[in-house]
């Protein structure tokens with residue numbers, strides 16, 4: 001039996017029934033599981049291509065680095081994610097409205113926002129492999145290695161001491177853990193100081209002192225660290241007219257800020273209120289890796305919430321909590337999410353946190369929640385010479401509103417959903433299946449209707465059922481191959497329900513409905529299908545969890 005199946009099954013067992021396995025069994029299985037995470041990720045990427053979720057961009061010309069196209073199933077998931085976000089913002093909050101601003105903006109926008117001068121990443125090259133890295137990412141990976149070592153020791157001890165285990169006491173007394181905690185904290189402090197001071201020499205020195213090697217060449221032959229601006233630029237107008245250098249927007253947020261007055265006035269919006277937007281953003285990422293996690297062209301869902309100065313922390317907490325609930329309501333496992341508060345705040349922010357998801361390559365940022373003070377509106381007021389303020393009738397005075405921003409990447413959200421959903425299962429009898437346990441609300445296809453055989457009026461009956469469901473649900477029809485093969489095809493794209501029409505259906509108007517995750521089958525009336533699908537697939541039930 002392939003190692004990965006054993007490891008996955010037993011790792012899951014370890015999490016739920018650790019008392020039934022011995023310590024050495026757990027250790028071996030845990031290690032095997034961790035080692036296979038990378039392999040699982042590679043398989044997920046291959047699966048995304050094979051089943052029409054994601055293709056490399058312009059693949060017939062060998063692709064383009066960190067640019068991807070979504071296929072027939074991927075685009076459905078993406079659209080469902082966007083709808084889930086958009087409706088949660090604009091329908092569940094009566095004081096949030098949407099806009100759709102252009103990608104091209106007046107170039108002064110990016111001077112005012114600070115992107116022209118400061119939207120940089122620190123990069124470093126390895127002279128032997130000629131590979132380029134982000135210096136901050138190399139150091140963050142090193143921090144994660146210390147965390148992993150500490151967690152391994154703690155997990156072992158927890159098992160050994162059982163109920164009476166005191167984690168804090170253990171960390172304070174175990175010599176190996178103490179040494180690693182000290183090293184980790186010292187590195188963390190040094191790293192945060194170097195970032196805060198934008199001290200590039202110190203970043204390089206940290207890499208040398210920590211003996212960080214290039215993963216390709218294995219050497220420590222590094223160049224100096226340099227700053228690199230991430231914005232793509234192009235020219236608007238012909239050179240004869242005097243072309244203007246413009247940028248592809250690196251975030252959608254500025255389209256909201258420059259429209260603040262338009263929306264506030266025409267919508268007669270009263271503070272607090274929000275403006276939401278979904279759209280493409282572009283960054284010339286130095287280190288583009290991990291599939292759609294870090295792309296050069298990606299999509300953001302951003303919402304700027306305008307509040308009274310002094311009330312921003314209350315709203316920051318509100319949005320932190322609401323956004324985490326939004327993620328958790330999808331049912332992908334609460335333990336897979338965590339907050340990560342920022343050590344280094346941008347000069348205009350007074351609070352920032354990330355919502356991270358457990359990907360196969362560790363906990364990674366999916367969304368940022370930022371308290372941006374009045375920085376952006378004040379900057380645009382200064383650079384445009386326009387007064388951008390709000391007259392607050394309750395306070396009887398005007399002020400520049402403060403802003404809480406929620407910013408999530410559609411593609412990262414897509415990746416987190418796919419990583420959480422992808423399972424390789426061993427079935428009774430030793431057979432295996434690949435299944436996507438997608439939240440039904442996000443699944444690209446909600447149901448597949450299958451006649452048992454291609455004759456005797458069964459296809460016609462199946463088509464009738466399709467016609468009944470297709471106005472409300474994305475459905476597939478499949479009559480090719482055995483029922484077992486058809487089930488596997490639907491499992492692989494995450495279809496929650498398969499509906500089989502057999503000879504009895506013609507007499508009793510009932511069908512067999514098969515549930516993706518449990519593989520349980522039940523006989524139901526055709527007239528009940530709509531209600532069954534609605535309950536599982538409509539966003540209504542998920543939205544109710546956000547109260």
Ligand code: GAP
Nearest residue numbers: 251253293294295298366367368407408409412
């Ligand atoms: N307006 C604030 C802003 O853009 P950010 O932390 O740079 O903040 C917000 O980006 C979100 O956009 C991230 O949490 C991530 O989900 C997504 N994102 C950023 N860069 C990305 C990239 N290169 N590829 C894919 N998603 C990206």
